[in-house]
Amino acid sequence: ARDRLRKWRDENERKSEDVVDLFISYIGSNLSKLGDEKWVVMEQVAIASMDMHNLPIAEDLIMELKERFPKSERVRLLQIQRLNLLGRHEDAMKGLDAMIDRDPTNSVPYKRKIAILKSLGRTTEAIKELSEYLNRFMSDQEAWSELCDLYLSEGEYNRAVFCAEELVLHTPHNFFVHQRLGDIRYTMGGIENLKLALSYYSQALKLNASSMRSIFGLFLSASSLSTNPRVPPADKKEYTRVVTWAVDQITKRYSGTNVLEDGKAEMLAGVFGALQIQG
DSSP, X not given: OHHHHHHHHHTTOOOHHHHHHXXXXXXXXXXXXXXXXXXXXXXXXXXXXXXXXXXXXXXXXXXXXXXXXXXXXXXXXXHHHHHHXXXXXXXXXXXXXXXXXXXXXXXHHHHHHHHHHHHTTOHHXXXXXXXXXXXXXXXXXXXXXXXHHHHHHTTOHHHHHHHHHHHHHHOTTOHHHXXXXXXXXXXXXXXHHHHHXXXXXXXXXXXXXXXXXXXXXXXXXXXXXXXXXXXXXXXXXXXXXXXHHHXXXXXXXXXXXXXXXXXXXXXXXXXXXXXXXXX
16 A cells, blocks of 8 residues: 555656555554655545545545655645635635745646636636736746736737647747647637648648547638638639648548448538639
8 A cells, every 4th residue: 555655646647545544454553653655645545635625534644744854845835725625715825825936946736726726717816817827937837827827818819829839849849839829829710820720720730640630620721711811713613722721630530430430421512612713
């Protein structure tokens, strides 16, 4: 049981239900035999217990950890997690603010506060806190992605684009961030945004030729441009070639699969044909 708990810690796996079961069945009555390792085991079990809403176990362990480490920030985080679990969200956030004041370089309390605000549906406040966090931790890619999602949920597409572009700067060889920018630009609409969407989907396909979402993105963006009366005829021909290529790729990749069985091939052809694109 001790080795399994250690393995889960080393591999950063929560396994909350299994951790609590092991504690109840084996570890709890043998904590004193673990030596100094018992403290990190107690922390692991306290977190798992709160995940499982088993407050009696969590509270007993947090109390003992507090007595042993009265000034530990890790123990304070456990206390704050308990407050949040009890629905005392404002108290939890005050505790996180105090941790930030003591050590502004610690990213954990920032993230916990943002997570609480998100869980409460306070998106505007979450965006503000996440923006301030990124002023300090500008290389946090997950935070840029999260901020992008929050802006999208609020319909603030230009700001979402800024966040996605930051991700491109951090990971230029990640096809997904280019594809995501294509999705956002396509959603924004308009000739210039559609052109940008087309370029982002193209780059995504260069990085990952198997991305069907990017192929469909190419198809939709090029289709919209090729049928837009404000697009010059010479450009329309080029976009039509892109549409033709995308249709060919989609048909080939789904050929022989369930997607194109039972008359669905005719349906897909009808969708393509309804766009009335001329070569």
